Amino acid sequence: MSDDKKLPTRAENFSDWYNELVLRSELADYSPVRGCMVIRPHGYGVWERMQRALDDMFKATGHVNAYFPLFIPESFLSKEAEHVEGFAPECAVVTHGGGKLLEERLVVRPTSETIIYSMFAKWVQSYRDLPLLYNQWANVVRWEMRTRLFLRTMEFLWQEGHTAHVTHDEAEHETRKMLGVYRTFMEAYMAMPVITGLKTDSEKFAGALRTYSCEAMMQDNKALQAGTSHNLGQNFAKAFDLKFQTEQGTEAFAWNTSWGVSTRMVGGLVMTHGDDAGLRLTPKLTPIQVVIVPIYKTDDERAATIEAAKRISDELGSFTRPDHERIRVHVDERVGIKPGAKYYHWELRGIPLRLEIGPRDLAAASGMLVRRDTREKRPIAWDALRAELPIVLQQIQDDMLAAARARMEAHTIRERISYDRFKEIMAGDGAFVYAGWNGDPAVEARVKEETKATIRCIPDAEFRSQVAPTTCMVTGEPAKFEVLWARSY
């Protein structure tokens, strides 16, 4: 075995490990255009599972899908002051079309608030037209300086929810509700525990009243902002004249929310669960749940094991079954590759379960079932598969979440620490540090400058420490908030 078949290890160089893994597991590849990536079938398969689950959750919470255009008149962006300041520097702008200079330049959407609320303004006259609960699946472009596969690319895929409401409280409720949807998705599907909370002013969305986020801990103890939900207040409604007549006959501006998650989550999945052998995909998001590796010596054995494998695959994965009863099975029929090589192949790609079927198993009508997450191996009878696989898959899903949660907790610091100690931690292994903050943005900026750590959020009540910190970690002044500090992606 030569060394170049092995991945760099996480301990050696987490960043190299991540890049190599994404490329070698065939999730994605670099494109000819700097900062852009090609999402390959394996990676897109994960994204599709994410989309499907989230889309169902959006529908179940009353939202409808629509599609708004890629191009936005440049003037739209300028209508909301903070918004233009935040996004203008990273916009791609179309200046020519059909060989002619455009009268008004077109911005390639970095996000769609402006175009969507301008349309909402056309459609809303009365309080009876509200709420509007829209979502769109789209690509957006942000001209990033430094890019990383999945984590930050110039073009990325996402969904953006946009809603309009009669009252502030209703919008706030929606903002919180969708943050909860994200959290549920990340924990139940990605097996990635998150801390939810409020962003400080310096980290909030350009143009929002308040931004909430889901923050997850990667295996290098850095935080990944995995999803955001914004209460936009009336800022965009005022900019785009989105108003309605109230029940009392007066005129009022609508209250908006927007919320989004992106293909960045695929990167989060990799950095939450991957190990030195490759990806570990969760049973709910993996394109293939069980890979069957036939083992044989002779042509006859090959025919017999593959026949058995296909019969099992057809039975478990039949399209005639409803989706939730279907198990996604793949038979690795490739010739000229030894079983061991196939094991490495599928382990690299993170397939949760492997079923080995060889000549010895044929007579017994059984196979060897191996878990990717724990490497645990046990024999299983073919006629037990239909009943047992869903249980094992759910067990893997649960175990992965528990393991990720344990890891996060092991690298979380809640006891009172000095700022000097904090600097040591951030310069070393890193951690999630809960500490008091006096509420001063200057303190936040100073810590960022000195340690590269930022306030990830002011955590929601359930994540706060049992005994609230009373003083600011940096200044020693009375603490206004308990905040979560970490270095982030």
Place this chain on the structure above:
RNA sequence: CGGGGCGUAGCUUAGCCCGGUAGAGCGCCUGCUUCGGGAGCAGGAGGUCGCAGGUUCAAAUCCUGUCGCCCCGACCA
């Protein structure tokens, strides 16, 4: 945009200092033997050495310019 590094086969690279027939490993193709943890042997395909100039009898190698990429910073879902 500042600081550093690198462009040689699909990938990783040797050769460059000191100019003289472009080499290896992996991968790929064919055949035989293999096959329960990354197979072995034999044969084979694949390169205008990033690009453009210059010096020279002769340039992957020296000089100039240029383009691109990577890493570290400032900006970020």
